[in-house]
Amino acid sequence: MASTGSTPFPKWQLAILLGAPLAIGLGYLYLRNRLEDPEKKKIAELKAKTTISLDNEDNNAKASENALDRAMKLKGAGNRAFHAGEYDKAISLYNEAIEACPPNRSEDLATFYQNRSACYEKRDMWEQVKEDCTYALKLNEKYVKAFLRRSRAAEKSGDLVLALEDVTSACILEKFQVQSSLVNADRILKALGRQHAREALAKRRPVMPSKHFIKTYFSAFSEDPITKILLDDKGTGGFAKAKQALDAQDYDSIVDACTEELNTKGKYTNEALLLRATFYLLLGRHEEAQADLAKVIDSDATVKVKVNSLIKRASLYTQLENTERCLEDFARASQLDPNNSDIYHHRGQVYLLLERMDEATAEFAKAVELNPDFSIAYIQKCYADYRHAQINKNAGALTQVRADFEKALERFPKCSEAYILFGQVLSDQQEWSRVESLFDSALSIDPSNATLYVHKGLVQLQKNTDFEKAVKLINKAIEMDDKCDFAYETLGTIEVQRGNLRRSLELFEKAIALAKTELEMTHLFSLKDAAAAQLKVSERWGLDWTVS
Ligand SMILES: *[C@@H]1O[C@H](CO)[C@@H](O)[C@H](O)[C@H]1NC(C)=O
Numbered sequence: 094m095a096s097t098g099s100t101p102f103p104k105w106q107l108a109i110l111l112g113a114p115l116a117i118g119l120g121y122l123y124l125r126n127r128l129e130d131p132e133k134k135k136i137a138e139l140k141a142k143t144t145i146s147l148d149n150e151d152n153n154a155k156a157s158e159n160a161l162d163r164a165m166k167l168k169g170a171g172n173r174a175f176h177a178g179e180y181d182k183a184i185s186l187y188n189e190a191i192e193a194c195p196p197n198r199s200e201d202l203a204t205f206y207q208n209r210s211a212c213y214e215k216r217d218m219w220e221q222v223k224e225d226c227t228y229a230l231k232l233n234e235k236y237v238k239a240f241l242r243r244s245r246a247a248e249k250s251g252d253l254v255l256a257l258e259d260v261t262s263a264c265i266l267e268k269f270q271v272q273s274s275l276v277n278a279d280r281i282l283k284a285l286g287r288q289h290a291r292e293a294l295a296k297r298r299p300v301m302p303s304k305h306f307i308k309t310y311f312s313a314f315s316e317d318p319i320t321k322i323l324l325d326d327k328g329t330g331g332f333a334k335a336k337q338a339l340d341a342q343d344y345d346s347i348v349d350a351c352t353e354e355l356n357t358k359g360k361y362t363n364e365a366l367l368l369r370a371t372f373y374l375l376l377g378r379h380e381e382a383q384a385d386l387a388k389v390i391d392s393d394a395t396v397k398v399k400v401n402s403l404i405k406r407a408s409l410y411t412q413l414e415n416t417e418r419c420l421e422d423f424a425r426a427s428q429l430d431p432n433n434s435d436i437y438h439h440r441g442q443v444y445l446l447l448e449r450m451d452e453a454t455a456e457f458a459k460a461v462e463l464n465p466d467f468s469i470a471y472i473q474k475c476y477a478d479y480r481h482a483q484i485n486k487n488a489g490a491l492t493q494v495r496a497d498f499e500k501a502l503e504r505f506p507k508c509s510e511a512y513i514l515f516g517q518v519l520s521d522q523q524e525w526s527r528v529e530s531l532f533d534s535a536l537s538i539d540p541s542n543a544t545l546y547v548h549k550g551l552v553q554l555q556k557n558t559d560f561e562k563a564v565k566l567i568n569k570a571i572e573m574d575d576k577c578d579f580a581y582e583t584l585g586t587i588e589v590q591r592g593n594l595r596r597s598l599e600l601f602e603k604a605i606a607l608a609k610t611e612l613e614m615t616h617l618f619s620l621k622d623a624a625a626a627q628l629k630v631s632e633r634w635g636l637d638w639t640v641s
Pocket residue numbers: 145146147148149151152153154155157195197198
C-alpha cells in the first residue's frame with residue numbers, strides 16, 4: 094500500500110504541503126526564524142564565550158608565547174604530513190603540538206585535537222575520532238567542524254543518536270545555511286527513523302486495522318479475485334468461512350479460517366493463501382505474508398489470483414524499500430494479464446512515491462483507459478498529471494488538469510478524494526475560496542470524516558499562517574476520531590514549527606502508535622527524532638523555545 098487508510102495519498106505530500114522537502118527542514122523552520130532575531134544574539138554570545146580575550150603581562154607571558162609558537166610550528170608540520178598522506182607521522186606531530194601548547198589556549202588546543210581526529214578519520218578509527226572531537230568540543234563548544242566530524246564517525250560506527258545530535262548542533266550553528274549539513278541530517282534521520290521503526294514493530298503486537306481501513310484497502314483493487322469469487326460449496330470449508338467472515342466484516346477470524354482450508358487441503362488452496370497473505374499484510378506480519386504470496390505466485394493458480402498476489406508482493410517490496418524486486422513483480426504481472434488496470438494503478442502509486450512523474454502519469458493513464466469507471470484511478474491520474482505539469486512548469490498542462498478535475502467532479506460527485514485532491518491543487522494556486530468550498534463539499538458528502546478537518550486546518554495555515562485556527566480545526570478532527578493519525582502527525586509538525594517541541598513529541602508518539610506500515614512509521618520516527626534532537630541541543634545551549 095502506498096497510501097494509508099485515512100488518507101488516500103502518500104505521506105510525502107504533507108511535507109510538500111508544508112513547504113519543506115527535507116524532514117529535518119520541517120523541524121528547523123521555527124528555530125531558523127527565531128535565529129533571525131533574539132536567538133541570534135544567544136548564538137553569538139555562545140561563540141564569544143569560548144574566545145576569551147588573551148591579555149595580561151604575566152611573568153610567564155614570554156615562555157607561553159614561545160610554547161605556543163612551537164606548538165603552531167608542530168601543527169604546521171602535522172598539516173603538511175597529513176596532506177602528504179603520512180597519517181602516522183601527522184598524528185605524532187599533532188601529539189607534540191598538544192603537549193607543547195599552553196593549557197590555557199583552549200581554542201588552539203581544540204584545533205590540534207580536531208586535526209588529529211582528521212588523521213584517525215582517514216584511518217577509519219572511529220572511536221579515536223569521536224574521542225578527539227569530544228576533547229575539542231570540551232575546549233571549544235561551538236566548534237562546527239568537530240560536530241560534523243564526530244557526527245560522521247558516529248554514523249559510521251552505528252551510533253545514530255549521537256550522529257543526529259551532532260549534526261543538529263552543527264546545523265544550528267550554521268543557521269541552516271549549509272546545504273550539505275542539512276542533507277547529512279536528513280540521511281541520518283531517515284536511517285535512525287527506520288531503526289526505531291523496526292525496533293518498535295518487533296515489539297508491537299500485530300493489531301487489526303479499523304474496518305474502514307480494510308474496506309478502503311480492498312476497494313483499491315477493481316479486479317480482486319477473492320471478493321469476486323462465487324463458491325459452489327456453501328459455508329462448509331475453511332475458505333467459505335473466511336469469505337463469509339470477510340463479507341460480514343468479521344476480520345479477526347479470517348486468518349484461522351484460511352489456515353483451516355489449507356490444513357484440510359480444500360479446493361481453494363490458492364485463494365486461501367492469497368486471502369491469508371492479505372491479512373498478514375494488513376497486520377504487518379510481513380514475512381508470513383511474503384511466504385504465502387510466494388507459494389501462490391509459483392503455483393497453478395488462476396491468472397487473476399496470481400496477478401493480485403504479485404501486486405501485493407510488489408507493494409510489500411515498496412514498503413521494504415526494495416524497488417527493483419517491486420518493479421520485477423509488476424512486470425511479471427503485466428505480462429500475465431496485460432489488460433488488468435489494477436497493475437497500472439498500483440504501479441503508478443509506486444512511481445508517484447519515487448517521484449518518477451513521467452512514468453506515474455503513463456501508468457495512471459493506462460489504468461484509466463482500461464477501466465474508465467474506476468474513480469480512484471481516475472483521480473490519481475489527474476493528480477499525477479498535475480505534479481508532472483508542476484515539475485515541468487507547463488502552464489498549458491495545468492489548465493488541462495483543472496479541466497480534468499472539473500470533469501472528475503461531475504463524473505464522480507460522491508467521491509470525496511476528488512474534492513480533496515483538487516483542493517490541494519488549487520491550494521498551490523492559492524485560490525483559497527474555491528479550496529474552502531471544495532473541502533466543504535467533501536464534508537457534506539462525508540460529514541463524519543475527521544481527516545477533512547485536518548485538510549481545512551492546513552488551508553488556514555497556508556492561507557494566512559493562522560496557527561490558532563488550524564490547531565482548532567485539527568483538534569476537532571481528533572475529537573471526532575481519536576485514531577486519526579493524520580491529525581496527530583499534522584499537529585505535531587505544526588507544534589514543531591511553533592516551537593512547542595515537547596508537545597510535538599507527544600503528538601508524534603500518538604501518530605506512531607497508530608501507524609500501519611513500516612514506511613509510515615519510519616517517516617514519523619524521523620519527525621520525532623528531529624524534534625527530540627533539537628530539544629536536547631537547545632536545552633544544552635539554553636535556546637528559548639517557548640511560544641510567545
Ligand atoms: C595563559 O598562561 C600564560 C602563562 O601562565 C599567561 O602568560 C597568559 O596570559 C595566559 N593567557 C590567558 C588567556 O589566560
